[in-house]
Amino acid sequence: MSGVSLKPRAPFEARVDMAGITPVVTCALTLPELERLAVPFGARSVPLAELFFIEGAPEGVLLIEIGDARLDGVGAGMDKGELIVDGPVGAWAGRGMSGGVLRIAGDAGDFLGAELSGGEISLGGNAGERVGTASSGARRGMSGGTIRIAGSVGTRAADRQRGGLIVIDGDAGEGLATDMIAGTVSVAGAIGPRMGRGMRRGTIFASALPDLPAGFVDTGAHELVAVRLIARRVPELAGVLEGWESTRRIVGDTLMGGQGEVLVQA
Amino acid sequence: MIINGVEIRDTFAEAFPMVGTRLIVTADTPEWALTAGRTTTGFATSVIGCGCEAGIERTLAPEETPDGRPGVALLIFAMDFKQLKTVVPLRLGQCVLTCPTTACYAGIEDGKRVPLAKTIRYFADGHQISKKIGDKRFWRLPVMEGEFVCDEDTGSVEGVGGGNFLILARSRGQALKAAEAAVVEMGKVEGVILPFPGGVVRSGSKVGSKYKGLFASTNDAYCPTLRGTVPSQLPAEVGSVMEIVIDGVSFEAVSEATRVGIAAVCALGSEGGVVAIDAGNYGGNLGPFHFKLREIMAADAENGAGGAA
Incomplete structure (x- = not known):
């Protein structure tokens, strides 16, 4: 694989902010420049080469050979290219991404894909709280792109999400899709309590009927052409929606005037 | 010879330059798809008196359509783009939307955009739902029979x-x-x-x-x-x-x-x-x-x- 690889010199004693170290940046710099690149490390700033062995040519893929839960902001701000992490990452991975591909083999901390507007994040393990959500104080969460999670996610995933797709192969914690504005979420496992509170629009595909707030109304079972269309147009959901002939549609949060929907195979 | x-x-x-578009209309059965196609392309023999010229290009097998149901490909031509933008939503609204089990999709990706659900979504009176997949947006309109699904718009070509x-x-x-x-x-x-x-x-x-x-x-x-x-x-x-x-x-x-x-x-x-x-x-x-x-x-x-x- 051509590109730049970063291999930690030792387990990190403090958190590292990797935001801005993207394939575009590593391609634009020479290896000596890359080695001198300053990164926040705990309360100070250090050259990248102090933390990582840096190898390869400044082109193609950026590889972090051994992941670490103290690596925050991995892939944050990416707009193109491919970043691969062989292991876990910390918080804020893929924050504000607008393009490119971020592949993480292990777990991720909180705020994975926060404010994502494009591109694709693929996670091999579990994610922490607030996947695809908004940063503290921001009004809107992810607006585009795709987050695919092989494991489970913590609380408040898709909080204030206004577009894009989150596919969770495992379980989702409490408060999924709170204040969701638009977009699509699929959960193959169990969904925690109090999902969808304040949901305005958007679609949740659930494997079983979740515990919903009082503002959700069951409209019954329907043959929805839209489900067939999504199954064919969205490869990530083809397996999830296979065999869905009839769909139970629950609409909410009507207490907020919302028209979001939870779709469950009938 | x-x-x-x-x-x-x-x-x-x-022959003359015309602007045209293609619609993909699907339905639960080939018969209803064909009914929608025939209705949509009816009274469209000549721009002289009909405002457009339209016809069924061909029937489509389920594996060829966006939602996996049988369908028809329709071509609609007009003398200019303004006229095309007028006649397509009219025919869509009166002939496809009304036809049982149908859905309508863009049949041409490139060229100037011709509105589909972008125009007729208002029939749903605020209950319309949009979904964006990649760069494409489609709409779901609640109707008495169930739901009408329709792409937001379609492309166009300069034809003959x-x-x-x-x-x-x-x-x-x-x-x-x-x-x-x-x-x-x-x-x-x-x-x-x-x-x-x-x-x-x-x-x-x-x-x-x-x-x-x-x-x-x-x-x-x-x-x-x-x-x-x-x-x-x-x-x-x-x-x-x-x-x-x-x-x-x-x-x-x-x-x-x-x-x-x-x-x-x-x-x-x-x-x-x-x-x-x-x-x-x-x-x-x-x-x-x-x-x-x-x-x-x-x-x-x-x-x-x-x-x-």
Whole structure:
């Protein structure tokens, strides 16, 4: 694989902010420049080469050979290219991404894909709280792109999400899709309590009927052409929606005037 | 040029630029898809009186459609983009939206955008739901039967309208049989429609009229009952003439449809009562697209399709 690889010199004693170290940046710099690149490390700033062995040519893929839960902001701000992490990452991975591909083999901390507007994040393990959500104080969460999670996610995933797709192969914690504005979420496992509170629009595909707030109304079972269309147009959901002939549609949060929907195979 | 005893006259069809779009309409069954297609493309034979020209390009198997149901591909052409943007949402709203189980999708991705649900979504009175997948947005409109699903818009092409050829035969029955044979073969060509009833025109027109305000009138030079009373193009043995008009997404598509149509007619040959193939033009001064019959049929003639001379 051509590109730049970063291999930690030792387990990190403090958190590292990797935001801005993207394939575009590593391609634009020479290896000596890359080695001198300053990164926040705990309360100070250090050259990248102090933390990582840096190898390869400044082109193609950026590889972090051994992941670490103290690596925050991995892939944050990416707009193109491919970043691969062989292991876990910390918080804020893929924050504000607008393009490119971020592949993480292990777990991720909180705020994975926060404010994502494009591109694709693929996670091999579990994610922490607030996947695809908004940063503290921001009004809107992810607006585009795709987050695919092989494991489970913590609380408040898709909080204030206004577009894009989150596919969770495992379980989702409490408060999924709170204040969701638009977009699509699929959960193959169990969904925690109090999902969808304040949901305005958007679609949740659930494997079983979740515990919903009082503002959700069951409209019954329907043959929805839209489900067939999504199954064919969205490869990530083809397996999830296979065999869905009839769909139970629950609409909410009507207490907020919302028209979001939870779709469950009938 | 003579193919299988049929004279290919040394003339050309003169055609015009049009703008067009393709809609993919699906339904629960092929029958309902076809019903929607026929309704949507009804009263769309000529821009002269219908505002557009439309037809069913072909039927689609479930694996060819966006939602995996049987469908039809429709082509709709208008003289300019403004008119196209007017007629497509009208036909969509009145003929597809209303037809049981249907959904409607963009059939062309490129070109200027023609609104679909972008316009008719307001029928849902605020209950419409949009979903964006990649760069494409589609809408779901709650209706009494369930939901109508429709792409936000579709692309468009600069196409060709008014390609044509005339079948000169000894009798009405023979002219019609030849026209029917041509329509069957031309229906297999992608990117074209034959907008007239059954693909055949029995009342071809010439430009202008003795009556003020009429843009077109009967093509008297090809009316067998007027032979001798007007400057006629019909030899004595011709008793009936049928015309086939072709609209297509490109010059090449119309040319190919013309070729296979004439070949089908020539396959019947003089034994089938076909005397000659002619074409309608205006002297080459009006339309920029010229389909020269002998050039188009040259390969068929060389291949000995029924005895070229």
